[in-house]
Amino acid sequence: MTAVEAYTYNADVVCPDCIIKRFSDGIDAAVVATGNAETVLDLAATARGVDRYDERSYDSGDFPKVVFGNQLNYDPDAGCEHCGDCHEPLGHEPADCYRPFA
Ligand SMILES: [Zn+2]
Numbered sequence: 001m002t003a004v005e006a007y008t009y010n011a012d013v014v015c016p017d018c019i020i021k022r023f024s025d026g027i028d029a030a031v032v033a034t035g036n037a038e039t040v041l042d043l044a045a046t047a048r049g050v051d052r053y054d055e056r057s058y059d060s061g062d063f064p065k066v067v068f069g070n071q072l073n074y075d076p077d078a079g080c081e082h083c084g085d086c087h088e089p090l091g092h093e094p095a096d097c098y099r100p101f102a
């Protein structure tokens, strides 16, 4: 089973915690507090008139698109991917990092 590990937004790859921070404006604080990025984005998308379950209908510059674990780069040559906001590793443990934190 492949989980949503991150989001592409505005040319960045961003972890779920950071995407919540970017989209928490106008969202019920109790929902934000659950830390469930998918629920927060569902509400944020509805508020913006975005159909986030039809990713071809919008641009990742306008609203985040999901990144699954198997879509993250992870090899010694390409380096592994880290969140563009907090620089935490995406889809791997810090001990498995191929490149230092930015
Ligand atoms: Zn982050």
Ligand SMILES: [Zn+2]
Pocket: 080, 081, 082, 089, 090, 092, 094, 096, 097, 098, 099
């Ligand atoms: Zn890493």
